[in-house]
Amino acid sequence: MVKTSRICAVICEYDPFHNGHRHHLAEARRLFGADYIVCIMSGVLTQRGTFARYDKYIRARSALLNGADLVLELPVRFSCASAQEFAAGGVAIANGLNLCSALSFGCEPDLIPLLPDLAAILKTEPSEFKDALRAHLSLGMSYPAAHAAALQDCLSVPGLAPRLSAPNAILALEYLKALPDTIVPVPVPRIGAYHGTETGPFASAGALRSAAESGTLCTSAQAAMPDPSPYLDAEAYGWIHPLNALSDVLLYQIRTSRPESLAAIHGMAEGIHNRFMDCATETISRESLISAIKNKRFTYARLSRICSSILLDLTSEKAHALDVPQYARILGFRRTAAPLLSALKAAGDLPLIDRARDLPKSSTQYLLDHRAQILWSLGCQNPEYRTGNRDLSAPTQII
Numbered sequence: 215m216v217k218t219s220r221i222c223a224v225i226c227e228y229d230p231f232h233n234g235h236r237h238h239l240a241e242a243r244r245l246f247g248a249d250y251i252v253c254i255m256s257g258v259l260t261q262r263g264t265f266a267r268y269d270k271y272i273r274a275r276s277a278l279l280n281g282a283d284l285v286l287e288l289p290v291r292f293s294c295a296s297a298q299e300f301a302a303g304g305v306a307i308a309n310g311l312n313l314c315s316a317l318s319f320g321c322e323p324d325l326i327p328l329l330p331d332l333a334a335i336l337k338t339e340p341s342e343f344k345d346a347l348r349a350h351l352s353l354g355m356s357y358p359a360a361h362a363a364a365l366q367d368c369l370s371v372p373g374l375a376p377r378l379s380a381p382n383a384i385l386a387l388e389y390l391k392a393l394p395d396t397i398v399p400v401p402v403p404r405i406g407a408y409h410g411t412e413t414g415p416f417a418s419a420g421a422l423r424s425a426a427e428s429g430t431l432c433t434s435a436q437a438a439m440p441d442p443s444p445y446l447d448a449e450a451y452g453w454i455h456p457l458n459a460l461s462d463v464l465l466y467q468i469r470t471s472r473p474e475s476l477a478a479i480h481g482m483a484e485g486i487h488n489r490f491m492d493c494a495t496e497t498i499s500r501e502s503l504i505s506a507i508k509n510k511r512f513t514y515a516r517l518s519r520i521c522s523s524i525l526l527d528l529t530s531e532k533a534h535a536l537d538v539p540q541y542a543r544i545l546g547f548r549r550t551a552a553p554l555l556s557a558l559k560a561a562g563d564l565p566l567i568d569r570a571r572d573l574p575k576s577s578t579q580y581l582l583d584h585r586a587q588i589l590w591s592l593g594c595q596n597p598e599y600r601t602g603n604r605d606l607s608a609p610t611q612i613i
Contacts, residue, residue, distance in 0.1 A: 216557035219249035222316040222400060225288065225304030225389070227256045229266045229423065231276035234320075234405060234416050236440045239281030241402040242318035250554050252314060253282040254304045255545065256293035257583065258590035261300045261385075263518025265590050267423050267454040269599065271608050272444045274545035278613040280440050283551040284558075285611070286566075287543040289579050290586045291536045294522050297358075297381075301388035307539050309394055310564030313557060317393060318400040321386050325377060326401050328369065333390040333399075335368055343368050356513055358384055381515075413438060426454050459593030460525060461499040467524050468494035468503075480533040481520040486512060490520075526585055532578070540579040544568035546611025570606040 222242050257270045274285040292303025308314040335343055346367040350360035362378035413421055417438040468490055476487040493506040504517045542564050559566050573580055587605045
């Protein structure tokens with residue numbers, strides 16, 4: 215019976231899916247003894263603030279071919295957000311399914327023994343932690359760096375802060391903070407490079423994206439991506455959304471915006487919108503714009519997410535109005551997981567949608583995701599993706 219099965223969730227991006235991801239899914243299944251793995255995957259926008267290089271349906275298919283049983287889409291409101299919002303959105307979907315009892319994530323091996331103590335601090339936020347956080351922020355540190363330094367102070371572990379400041383560690387901490395008592399964490403020791411530039415059997419997704427931009431992905435992917443991989447199908451590896459694809463649209467939006475309209479965009483603070491307006495007249499690409507604005511308080515990822523929010527016209531008011539997922543879109547599943555789908559639809563509090571005609575097209579979640587999908591398609595190199603609405607025409611991936 216599915217209701218007595220062990221179901222483990224994984225919050226992911228898979229841009230692109232590689233050998234390290236396959237290893238993680240296999241280890242999550244083994245460590246938890248999972249009968250089913252449910253992946254909650256970013257759609258067209260990522261947590262680092264950029265549009266995904268690869269089509270979400272290709273990414274979902276690759277996950278299904280290499281260990282996942284069901285792939286759901288993490289809505290744009292949460293996929294392109296701070297680590298806290300990204301984790302909270304993914305956990306909300308896992309919890310809303312009502313049958314997931316574990317969440318697995320990658321973690322540096324030396325941090326795994328510290329996770330219980332870190333979780334306790336994050337869930338209770340004792341005064342010692344709050345005081346340390348305020349003190350480090352007052353020194354001009356970015357929030358992620360100050361947060362890591364405060365945790366180091368509380369645990370009295372020398373050299374801990376730099377390890378906790380890494381993006382993967384920040385996400386692991388946010389997962390721990392967001393998890394309800396009914397869902398247990400299943401950390402998997404990370405192998406290979408997370409942000410390395412070297413290619414090879416366990417190359418990072420970042421290295422593979424860089425290779426794709428230079429046109430050498432096919433060679434690199436032979437070693438870094440599992441077989442079978444949809445990325446290696448004829449021409450599929452070449453159809454990407456380049457990093458600066460929508461630079462002209464972004465600069466147009468900024469240069470023609472009123473100051474008060476730009477200041478209302480989600481993520482803007484401390485008058486940074488003025489820097490956007492000034493630098494947009496002196497730069498010619500998204501990357502050069504971010505480089506011109508970046509400082510200690512505003513990290514690359516934060517500025518990158520603001521750029522995407524500008525393209526989406528996502529104001530703070532709109533973002534706060536969509537504080538929880540309204541439904542979960544099914545991107546693909548294995549035929550052997552059909553009983554799981556039936557059980558989730560019956561037991562879950564969150565609606566599951568697998569047919570385009572059933573999407574709630576007047577909902578704020580759909581409207582935001584729809585706008586993001588159109589922007590992604592217009593920036594994609596595949597001419598077939600640039601026409602129509604891929605969200606309404608692409609089939610659910612079934613393996």
